[in-house]
Amino acid sequence: MRYNAPVSALAIAADHAGVALKAELVTELKKLGHEVVDLGPSSTDSVDYPDFATKLTALVTAGTPPLGILVCGTGIGMSIAANKVPGIRAAVCRTEFEARATRQHNDANVLCLGQRVTGAGVALEIAKVFLSTGFEGGRHQARVDKLKALEAGR
Numbered sequence: 001m002r003y004n005a006p007v008s009a010l011a012i013a014a015d016h017a018g019v020a021l022k023a024e025l026v027t028e029l030k031k032l033g034h035e036v037v038d039l040g041p042s043s044t045d046s047v048d049y050p051d052f053a054t055k056l057t058a059l060v061t062a063g064t065p066p067l068g069i070l071v072c073g074t075g076i077g078m079s080i081a082a083n084k085v086p087g088i089r090a091a092v093c094r095t096e097f098e099a100r101a102t103r104q105h106n107d108a109n110v111l112c113l114g115q116r117v118t119g120a121g122v123a124l125e126i127a128k129v130f131l132s133t134g135f136e137g138g139r140h141q142a143r144v145d146k147l148k149a150l151e152a153g154r
């Protein structure tokens with residue numbers, strides 16, 4: 001199957017436990033034609049994942065770019081942080097199936113990956129599926145609308 005890149009631009013960020021996987025993804029996704037906004041970090045010095053989740057979600061909630069990838073040791077800390085931000089639907093994915101389903105059903109806009117859990121080859125395939133799958137709408141739209149109502153306190 002030929003890989004197409006309908007969402008050409010994305011933002012990416014990590015913490016120290018995700019910086020190596022982030023670097024691999026940046027390289028490979030650029031080769032595939034994506035415009036990648038790399039928000040760091042660029043070293044393995046210890047940092048706090050909420051700080052980098054905050055940087056990335058600020059861009060994604062503004063829609064510039066519309067999708068993001070966050071990498072930490074497990075993907076879980078990043079997802080917890082990102083999901084505190086209104087407008088963000090972040091999903092930890094370990095499989096291509098999950099990446100496809102969360103785009104189709106949840107309209108997830110942030111993919112969270114764990115460098116200590118998922119190898120670089122699998123992570124790249126997951127990212128490609130996430131970036132090339134669209135939201136299905138229909139019955140899923142009403143559910144996403146309820147998520148938005150929840151975060152608005154309604």
Ligand code: RB5
Pocket residue numbers: 015017018049072073074075076077078
């Ligand atoms: C850092 O040691 C680690 O806690 C972090 O990368 C992440 O896995 C947290 O969820």
